[in-house]
Amino acid sequence: MLIVIGLIFLVALLSPGIHRILQEKTGWFLALLPLGSFIYLLSWLPEIAAGGTVAQSTTWVSMEFFEVNLAFYLDGLSLMFGLIITGIGTFIVLYGSGYLGGDAYLPRFYIAILLFMGSMLGVVLADNLISIFVFWELTSFTSYLLIGFSHEQENSRKAALQALLVTGIGGLALLGGMVLMGYASGHWEVSALLNEGDIIREHPHYLAILLLVLAGAFTKSAQFPFHFWLPGAMAAPTPVSAYLHSATMVKAGVYLLARMHPVLGFTETWMILVGGFGLATLLISAWLSLSFTDLKQILAYSTVMALGTMMMLIGLGTEIAMQGLAVYILSHAMYKGALFMVAGAIDHEAGTRDVRRLGGLRGLMPISAVAAGLAALSMAGIPPLFGFIAKELVYEAALESALAPILFISLAVLANMAIVAASAIVVLRPFFGKAVETPKKAHEAPLSMWAGPLTLAVLSVLFGVLPFLVDKSLMLPAASGVWGEPLDFYLSLWHGINLPLILSIATLAGGLLIYKVWDPLRESAPMKTYQAGFAHVPVKAYEGLVNGMLGLAGWQTRVLQNGLISNYLLTIIITAVVAIGYTFLSRSGIIFNPDFSDVHVYEWTLSLAVLVSLGIMLTFGKSRLTMIVAAGIVGFSLALIYLIHGAADLAMTQVLVETLTVILVVLVLIHVPKLREIRSTASRFRDGIIAASAGVLMTLLIFAATAAPFDDFISKFYADASYPLAHGRNIVNVILVDFRALDTMGEVVVVAIAGIAVYALVKMTRAGTSTANKES
Amino acid sequence: MKSLILNTATRLMIGVLVLFSLFLFFRGHDEPGGGFIGGLVGAGAFTLYAIAFGTEATRKVLKIHPITLIAYGLVALVISGLIPMFVGEPFLTGKWLFLEIGNTEWKLSSPLIFDIGVYLCVVGFIVAVIFALEEEPLINT
Numbered sequence: 001m002l003i004v005i006g007l008i009f010l011v012a013l014l015s016p017g018i019h020r021i022l023q024e025k026t027g028w029f030l031a032l033l034p035l036g037s038f039i040y041l042l043s044w045l046p047e048i049a050a051g052g053t054v055a056q057s058t059t060w061v062s063m064e065f066f067e068v069n070l071a072f073y074l075d076g077l078s079l080m081f082g083l084i085i086t087g088i089g090t091f092i093v094l095y096g097s098g099y100l101g102g103d104a105y106l107p108r109f110y111i112a113i114l115l116f117m118g119s120m121l122g123v124v125l126a127d128n129l130i131s132i133f134v135f136w137e138l139t140s141f142t143s144y145l146l147i148g149f150s151h152e153q154e155n156s157r158k159a160a161l162q163a164l165l166v167t168g169i170g171g172l173a174l175l176g177g178m179v180l181m182g183y184a185s186g187h188w189e190v191s192a193l194l195n196e197g198d199i200i201r202e203h204p205h206y207l208a209i210l211l212l213v214l215a216g217a218f219t220k221s222a223q224f225p226f227h228f229w230l231p232g233a234m235a236a237p238t239p240v241s242a243y244l245h246s247a248t249m250v251k252a253g254v255y256l257l258a259r260m261h262p263v264l265g266f267t268e269t270w271m272i273l274v275g276g277f278g279l280a281t282l283l284i285s286a287w288l289s290l291s292f293t294d295l296k297q298i299l300a301y302s303t304v305m306a307l308g309t310m311m312m313l314i315g316l317g318t319e320i321a322m323q324g325l326a327v328y329i330l331s332h333a334m335y336k337g338a339l340f341m342v343a344g345a346i347d348h349e350a351g352t353r354d355v356r357r358l359g360g361l362r363g364l365m366p367i368s369a370v371a372a373g374l375a376a377l378s379m380a381g382i383p384p385l386f387g388f389i390a391k392e393l394v395y396e397a398a399l400e401s402a403l404a405p406i407l408f409i410s411l412a413v414l415a416n417m418a419i420v421a422a423s424a425i426v427v428l429r430p431f432f433g434k435a436v437e438t439p440k441k442a443h444e445a446p447l448s449m450w451a452g453p454l455t456l457a458v459l460s461v462l463f464g465v466l467p468f469l470v471d472k473s474l475m476l477p478a479a480s481g482v483w484g485e486p487l488d489f490y491l492s493l494w495h496g497i498n499l500p501l502i503l504s505i506a507t508l509a510g511g512l513l514i515y516k517v518w519d520p521l522r523e524s525a526p527m528k529t530y531q532a533g534f535a536h537v538p539v540k541a542y543e544g545l546v547n548g549m550l551g552l553a554g555w556q557t558r559v560l561q562n563g564l565i566s567n568y569l570l571t572i573i574i575t576a577v578v579a580i581g582y583t584f585l586s587r588s589g590i591i592f593n594p595d596f597s598d599v600h601v602y603e604w605t606l607s608l609a610v611l612v613s614l615g616i617m618l619t620f621g622k623s624r625l626t627m628i629v630a631a632g633i634v635g636f637s638l639a640l641i642y643l644i645h646g647a648a649d650l651a652m653t654q655v656l657v658e659t660l661t662v663i664l665v666v667l668v669l670i671h672v673p674k675l676r677e678i679r680s681t682a683s684r685f686r687d688g689i690i691a692a693s694a695g696v697l698m699t700l701l702i703f704a705a706t707a708a709p710f711d712d713f714i715s716k717f718y719a720d721a722s723y724p725l726a727h728g729r730n731i732v733n734v735i736l737v738d739f740r741a742l743d744t745m746g747e748v749v750v751v752a753i754a755g756i757a758v759y760a761l762v763k764m765t766r767a768g769t770s771t772a773n774k775e776s
Numbered sequence: 777m778k779s780l781i782l783n784t785a786t787r788l789m790i791g792v793l794v795l796f797s798l799f800l801f802f803r804g805h806d807e808p809g810g811g812f813i814g815g816l817v818g819a820g821a822f823t824l825y826a827i828a829f830g831t832e833a834t835r836k837v838l839k840i841h842p843i844t845l846i847a848y849g850l851v852a853l854v855i856s857g858l859i860p861m862f863v864g865e866p867f868l869t870g871k872w873l874f875l876e877i878g879n880t881e882w883k884l885s886s887p888l889i890f891d892i893g894v895y896l897c898v899v900g901f902i903v904a905v906i907f908a909l910e911e912e913p914l915i916n917t
Contacts, residue, residue, distance in 0.1 A: 064863055095909055213825055228825050230824070350793065423878055456816070470840075532790040646896065648808040648814070649808045649809075649810075652808055652813050653807075653812065653813055654814035655815070656813060656817060656820060656903055657816065659820065660816065660819065660820060660823065660902055663827075663906075664902075664905060664909065667909040667910060668909060669904065725884070726870055727883060728805035728806055728869075729805070729807070730804060730806050730808060730809070732808075732810070732811070733804045733810040733891075734805065735811065736810065736811075736893050736894075737805075737810070737870075737887040737890045737894070738870045738887050739813065740858075741857075741868045741870075741887070741890060742867075742868055744890075745857070745868070745890075745893065747854050748849070748850070748853060748893065748894055748897045748898075749850065749853075751897055751898065751901050752846045752847075752850055752897050752899065752900070752901065754845070755842070755846055755897075755900060755901035755902075755904045755905060756843055756846065756904070758904065758908060759842075759843060759904045759905070759907070759908045761908075762908035763908065764810070
């Protein structure tokens with residue numbers, strides 16, 4: 001599995017080169033990659049169906065307290081997700097090559113979508129908590145690139161940032177939850193955690209773990225009140241929406257909670273939080289979908305509704321809910337993937353996505369019409385499609401809820417009525433009715449763009465009519481994976497006349513009624529208020545938070561970095577003196593037993609001469625240059641002291657650094673205006689006190705440090721090991737390049753970055769001033 | 777800066793300084809010296825040159841952009857770290873090769889490559905900053 005994911009990442013990076021060679025055939029070629037992964041995953045199906053699991057592990061980072069392994073774990077749940085990701089991914093790559101054909105940035109799309117696919121596959125297959133998190137964040141970053149694909153447009157950049165911030169903050173919470181979980185149980189592999197549910201549930205940190213993990217899952221899967229970012233992210237090109245926002249990324253949160261259900265679930269808190277937020281999300285977003293006329297917005301809110309339904313099922317936590325979850329996930333991925341792709345095809349061929357400006361396209365785009373029709377029937381939950389089975393199971397699960405079954409079932413029915421109406425809107429409006437003049441002359445989309453929707457729609461029919469194709473092989477292991485123990489069930493279309501069926505009929509009738517009155521309903525005042533309340537207020541709140549944060553940052557920057565270097569120095573020194581001084585004095589007190597017996601007379605003389613002359617020069621000096629040079633003299637004298645004590649290396653470094661520092665500072669100061677005496681006596685007095693207190697503190701610290709007995713264990717080790725282990729007699733150099741090479745490497749990287757930054761900063765300032773001069 | 781003495785002295789000094797910096801660099805493992813000190817002396821040489829003849833002339837002498845020098849330095853660091861990994865040892869483990877050429881023993885090692893990286897980064901850093909500061913005044917007033 002590591003090889004599959006690695007291969008996807010590798011090909012992603014090579015794809016621009018491939019595109020240069022194959023041009024418009026690239027899509028067909030690259031689609032082989034997810035197809036191959038799909039077949040690879042499918043080859044495990046017999047073993048998984050027989051109740052087995054597959055675990056593969058490669059050591060990655062190994063430390064004393066915890067390990068990060070590239071461990072992969074395949075059971076029914078991850079297999080189902082893996083198949084959805086690679087299967088739909090195959091069509092998306094193809095579809096993208098058609099949809100973005102001729103776009104100059106098409107190679108970028110290939111890179112980002114393949115990187116995303118690899119990361120997503122990593123999330124569902126990874127077994128180690130930390131590696132799940134790494135892949136999880138990779139999906140956030142790659143989706144940022146994908147949502148912001150049309151980077152010239154401001155709204156698409158804003159939507160990308162919004163999605164990144166919302167899911168990113170959730171991701172950080174998730175990391176916290178995972179680390180707590182790892183420490184609470186001592187296990188970092190999910191497969192091992194699955195048997196440790198009781199330990200976690202009884203752990204004092206259970207609530208904290210649960211809340212943190214939920215924060216990650218709810219933001220990623222757009223649960224109320226974070227539901228606003230997903231429809232916003234519809235600024236992405238349609239292939240991206242079809243993939244990220246229906247089939248894969250937004251389901252990562254669902255996957256995570258499903259995966260964690262045996263560990264964190266089965267408690268009342270879980271039921272109330274997950275079930276409750278799921279229920280709220282599904283009801284709110286189902287009706288929101290009716291307040292828009294943009295195909296993608298309608299579909300986006302119906303996706304949020306589906307995510308809410310999945311969360312609700314996970315929250316209910318009964319056997320029947322797990323069945324429903326598995327079936328619902330698969331059926332939703334198929335119909336929503338198909339509908340998004342058709343919506344993109346309509347947009348591409350007719351030039352608009354607004355249902356008010358579309359109509360009668362079925363004659364012009366027959367294949368897309370068939371695909372959309374079948375997919376919408378599945379979404380509406382009409383027999384004999386797969387979506388019908390899913391919806392029946394959702395109703396059954398809601399009826400069996402341990403908490404407030406009446407509430408769950410009535411809200412679920414109410415939400416599903418809206419979804420039936422939305423399904424009707426997205427198919428009947430564009431394809432049926434009178435032909436309407438569209439911005440572009442519509443015709444059927446190319447093969448690459450209808451192959452996916454049609455296949456997915458046909459599968460919805462096939463799995464609905466012949467549910468035995470998937471129930472024992474895929475649905476059963478997937479549901480068992482969420483449940484934590486093997487389940488046994490089968491799927492069928494006909495259960496006899498029972499309550500769920502009656503509710504389904506009521507839902508359908510209600511939904512069609514809503515569709516009839518949709519136009520006046522959409523324009524009505526309550527619907528406008530509803531849309532404003534649930535769609536716009538969260539966005540406003542988000543924007544308010546971001547602006548507030550920027551305002552705070554601006555304020556504290558103005559206060560702390562007001563452009564006067566003397567102020568920076570004051571702030572730094574006062575903070576250091578207060579913080580260090582308080583800690584030092586309160587912890588260890590003043591230690592004063594200096595031993596001056598082995599200090600020679602010439603050392604005394606040297607130190608005093610340097611300090612006194614320096615003090616005089618700095619106090620009475622009239623130019624900056626004199627002062628800098630004077631300060632440099634201290635450095636040179638220090639080198640002399642090093643030399644006296646036999647540290648030739650240090651002395652040499654000191655002299656060279658000091659020389660170069662003085663040169664650099666002089667180069668800067670040459671351009672600074674002459675020193676003017678603008679300071680009042682009061683400020684001189686204040687600065688004097690601050691300087692003196694800093695000096696006294698340092699002296700006290702050095703006394704305290706030298707008072708402790710000197711342990712030569714470390715220096716002795718280096719002296720002894722230097723030649724035998726590292727073949728060098730110069731200990732300083734050996735430590736730098738061998739024993740502590742990683743440290744040195746870090747420091748050199750800092751130096752390198754600083755160098756590049758200084759160069760860029762000076763160059764940029766100059767470029768800025770020169771353009772400003774030209775303009776003025 | 778226009779000064780005949782400085783110019784003449786610099787012309788003579790630069791070669792000696794560069795040689796000295798290389799000498800310091802190579803003796804570093806056993807005697808005082810090494811990549812950092814060698815790099816500082818090397819950077820000092822070019823700084824002197826830049827003060828005497830200006831940055832344009834120094835760029836010509838150096839032939840390579842200081843930022844590129846930093847980049848090569850980082851690459852050297854990474855390479856020295858990766859070498860031991862090819863034989864299955866942790867990142868940055870020192871690998872040694874002892875060669876007997878004539879009567880002298882030559883020590884080739886991954887720490888040597890590491891030290892080269894340090895040297896290049898130090899020279900690149902200081903020269904880049906000097907160039908940036910010398911080329912034009914920071915403040916126009």
